[in-house]
Amino acid sequence: MALKLSRVDREMLEGKRGEATRMAMSILVKTAEIEGAEELMDITRVHIDGAVYLGESSLDFAETFARLGARVVVPTSLNAGPMDEEGWRNLSVSEEFAEKGLRIMRAYVGMGCLPTWTCAPYQSGIRPARGEQVGWSESNAIVFANSVLGARTNRYGDYVDLCMALTGRAPRSGLHLSENRRGQILFRLTALPAALLQDDSFYPVLGFYLGKTAGQRIPVLDGLPTGVTEDQLKALGAAAASSGRVALFHAVGTTPEAPTLEAAFQGQQPEDVVQVDLTTLREYRRQMSTCSQGDIDVVVLGCPHFSKEEFTKLGRLVKGRDRHPGTRLVVMSSRSVRDAVKASLFWPELERFGVKVVADACILLSPMLRAEDRVVMTSSGKCAYYGPGVLKRRVAFGSLEDCVESAVLGQVCKEESLWN
Numbered sequence: 001m002a003l004k005l006s007r008v009d010r011e012m013l014e015g016k017r018g019e020a021t022r023m024a025m026s027i028l029v030k031t032a033e034i035e036g037a038e039e040l041m042d043i044t045r046v047h048i049d050g051a052v053y054l055g056e057s058s059l060d061f062a063e064t065f066a067r068l069g070a071r072v073v074v075p076t077s078l079n080a081g082p083m084d085e086e087g088w089r090n091l092s093v094s095e096e097f098a099e100k101g102l103r104i105m106r107a108y109v110g111m112g113c114l115p116t117w118t119c120a121p122y123q124s125g126i127r128p129a130r131g132e133q134v135g136w137s138e139s140n141a142i143v144f145a146n147s148v149l150g151a152r153t154n155r156y157g158d159y160v161d162l163c164m165a166l167t168g169r170a171p172r173s174g175l176h177l178s179e180n181r182r183g184q185i186l187f188r189l190t191a192l193p194a195a196l197l198q199d200d201s202f203y204p205v206l207g208f209y210l211g212k213t214a215g216q217r218i219p220v221l222d223g224l225p226t227g228v229t230e231d232q233l234k235a236l237g238a239a240a241a242s243s244g245r246v247a248l249f250h251a252v253g254t255t256p257e258a259p260t261l262e263a264a265f266q267g268q269q270p271e272d273v274v275q276v277d278l279t280t281l282r283e284y285r286r287q288m289s290t291c292s293q294g295d296i297d298v299v300v301l302g303c304p305h306f307s308k309e310e311f312t313k314l315g316r317l318v319k320g321r322d323r324h325p326g327t328r329l330v331v332m333s334s335r336s337v338r339d340a341v342k343a344s345l346f347w348p349e350l351e352r353f354g355v356k357v358v359a360d361a362c363i364l365l366s367p368m369l370r371a372e373d374r375v376v377m378t379s380s381g382k383c384a385y386y387g388p389g390v391l392k393r394r395v396a397f398g399s400l401e402d403c404v405e406s407a408v409l410g411q412v413c414k415e416e417s418l419w420n
Contacts, residue, residue: 003029003032003033003037003038003039003040004038004039005029005039005040006039006040009025009029009040009169012024012025012167013025013026013029018068018069018070019068020065020068020069020070020071020166021070021166021167023065023068023163024065024070024162024163024164024166024167025163025167025169027159027160027163028040028160028163028164028167028169028170028171031160031163031171032171032173035154035171035173035174036173037171037172037173038172039172040169040170040171040172041133041169041170041171041172041176042133042168042169043074043133043134043135043164043168043169043170044074044075044128044132044133044134045074045075045076045077045126045128045132045134045135046072046074046075046076046077046134046135046136046161046162046164046165047076047077047078047079047121047126047134047135047136047137047138047141047145047161048076048077048078048079048108048113048137048161048162048165049079049137049138049141049157049158049161050062050079050137050158050159050161050162051078051079051081051082051104051105051108051113052079052080052081052082052104052362052365052366053081053082053097053100053101053104054365058104058158059100059103059104059107061159061162062104062107062108062162063103063104063107065107065111065162065166066107066108066110066111070111070162070166071111071112071166072111072112072113072165072166073165073166073167073168074165074168075114075126076112076113076114076165077113077114077116077118077121077126078108078109078113078114078115078116078117078118079117079118079119079121079137079138079141080117080118080119080138080305080332080360080361080362080365080366081101081104081105081117081360081361081366082097082100082101082104082105082361082365082366083097083098083101083360083361083366083367084358084359084360084361084366085102085105085117085359085360086359086360087358087359088101090356091358091366091367091368092367092368092369092370093366093367093368094367097367105117108162111162111165111166113165114126115335116334116335116336117334117335117359117360117361118305118333118334118335118336118337118360119138119140119141119303119304119305119362120140120141120144120234120304120305120307120334121141121334122141122144122145122148122149123230123234123305123307123308123334123337124334124336124337125336127149128145128149128151129149129150129151130149130150130151130256131150131151131152132151132152133151133152133153133170133176134151134152134153135153135154135156135161135164135165135170136151136153136156136161137155137156137157137158137160137161139155139238139241139242139247140234140237140238140241140242140304140382141304142154142155142156142241142247143237143238143240143241143246143247143248143249144233144234144237144238146175146181146247146248147233147237147248147249147250147251147255148230148233148234148237148255148256149256150255150256150257152175152176152181153170153175153176153247154170154171154173154174154175154176154247155174155175155245155247156170175247175248179266181218181248181257181266182218182264182265182266182268183218183219183220183250183258183264183265183266183270184214184217184218184219184220184270184271184272185213185214185217185218185219185220185270185271185272185273185274186219186220186222186261186265186270186272186273186274187210187213187214187219187220187221187222187274187276188222188223188273188274188275188276189221189222189223189224189276190223190275190276190277191277191278192223192276192277192278192281193278193418194225195418196278196418196419197224197225198225199399199418200231200232200235200379200399200400201379201398201399201400201402201418202232202281202418203228203232203233203235203236203239203381204235204236204238204239204288204379204380204381204382204384204397205239205281205284205285205288205381206221206236206239206276206281207235207236207237207238207239207240207241207243207381208239208240208242208243208284208285208287208288208381208384208385209243209276209280209281209284210236210239210240210243210244210246210249211239211240211241211242211243211244211245211246212243212244212284213244213274214240214244214246214249215244215245216244216245216246216247217271218246218248218249218250219240219246219249219250220249220250220251220252220258220261220264220265220270221249221250221251221252222252222261223252223276224251224252224253224254226253226254228251228254229309230307230309231307231309231310233251233254233255234304234307235304235380235381236249237249238303238304238380238381238382239380239381239382239385241382242381242382242385242386243381243385250264252264278419281419282419285397285419288381288384288385288397289384289395289396289397289398290388290394290395290396291375291394291395291396291412292396292412293411293412294375294411294412295326295375295410295411295412296327296375296376296377296396296406296407296410296411296412297326297327297328297370297372297373297374297375297376298327298328298329298330298369298373298375298376298377299327299328299329299330299376299377299378299403299404299406299407300330300332300363300376300377300378300380300383301314301329301330301331301332301378301379301380301400301403302330302331302332302333302358302380303332303362303363303364303378303380303382303383304380304382305332305333305334305337305362306331306332306333306337307333307337308337308340308341308344310400311331311333311337311341311344311346311350312344312346313400314331314350314355314400314404315344315346315347315349315350316346317400317401317404318349318350318352318353318355318404319346319349321353321404321408322353322408323353323354323407323408324407324408324409324410325410326410327406327407327410328354328356328373329353329354329355329356329403329404329407330355330356330358330363330368331355331356331357331358332357332358332359332361332362332363333357333358333359334359334360335359335360338357338359341357363383363391364382364383364386364387364390364391369391369393373393374393374394375393375394375395375396375412376391376393376394376395376396377395377396377397377398377402377403377406377407377412378395378396378397378398378403379397379398379399379400379402379403380397381397383395384397396412396414398412398413398414399414399415401415402414402415
């Protein structure tokens with residue numbers, strides 16, 4: 001079926017609203033045709049992942065649109081950028097990389113994008129409402145918006161995001177439609193210790209397993225405790241979107257579209273039922289580490305970006321303790337959260353311990369590591385999944401408590417009691 005375009009769509013495609021808009025609409029039309037959409041739809045906001053410097057092509061894409069006078073027509077936030085704009089000189093960033101990174105950052109801000117520079121915009125005040133149609137990219141932001149907030153977006157990739165921002169339109173397809181948000185595979189959490197279900201480290205492991213098992217299907221979790229925190233759901237979704245292609249999950253009694261099991265499946269039966277037990281999760285947790293013992297060089301936290309609540313917990317954990325002189329501790333976060341943390345009572349403890357806070361950037365996309373950094377420890381399921389391949393380092397996964405203890409001792413240290 002041919003794609004149906006509105007009068008305004010056609011005007012944009014014909015160049016009547018400028019060359020930049022014409023180019024954006026032509027890309028968007030092709031995307032909609034590939035997705036099998038019958039028409040385009042209005043969206044209220046966009047989150048752009050493509051503003052990171054990945055080479056000449058990504059820089060040329062941004063600067064070409066900027067040079068043509070492109071301006072976003074809906075509120076548009078920016079994902080983690082190529083580097084910390086203010087503190088890049090204190091990292092492993094070359095002058096050449098910085099020059100091009102600053103150019104791409106300025107190009108996007110010059111087109112009217114908000115300089116949020118975070119992969120967790122939902123924890124920096126940008127929170128679309130339930131049912132709101134948006135065009136978000138970056139895997140963890142997508143799964144959080146769909147699952148935890150109940151907003152609606154497909155899993156959009158880099159550069160299509162800018163095209164949506166310049167036109168205010170997106171293909172009417174996929175997860176924008178109610179019928180496509182039905183749960184498909186049921187995960188029953190059985191015989192898991194109550195203490196483990198309350199622990200933060202459980203959620204990235206569950207997400208890692210979820211992504212590996214569900215693939216692109218929409219998983220429904222039955223058995224999570226009441227009172228699951230936003231940061232726990234963030235960690236779950238980020239890991240599931242990394243190890244698989246999960247863009248939406250439902251947690252019965254927790255997420256907005258799953259008040260009941262029946263609601264999560266929209267009255268239908270699951271395609272498959274998976275029993276989740278401790279033995280299975282223990283094995284997937286083991287797979288999240290390529291290093292299980294020995295010295296570590298750097299602890300990396302904040303992938304997705306750290307929240308104020310996570311900083312508070314970190315401040316309590318490092319209070320009165322001393323970091324091993326051979327181990328660094330790096331935390332990535334947004335500008336807004338960093339500034340709020342600097343004004344908090346526990347900031348002196350973080351400084352005393354030697355916590356390095358990096359804003360704007362992500363270690364998976366920005367050169368933060370030194371050549372001598374061979375072993376990385378993290379509490380992030382996303383970083384644990386991508387780290388060995390992207391960073392070319394050995395990675396140890398553990399809880400936040402494990403990470404702090406390891407930073408104190410200078411070697412991998414994990415508390416295993418919850419998992420036995």
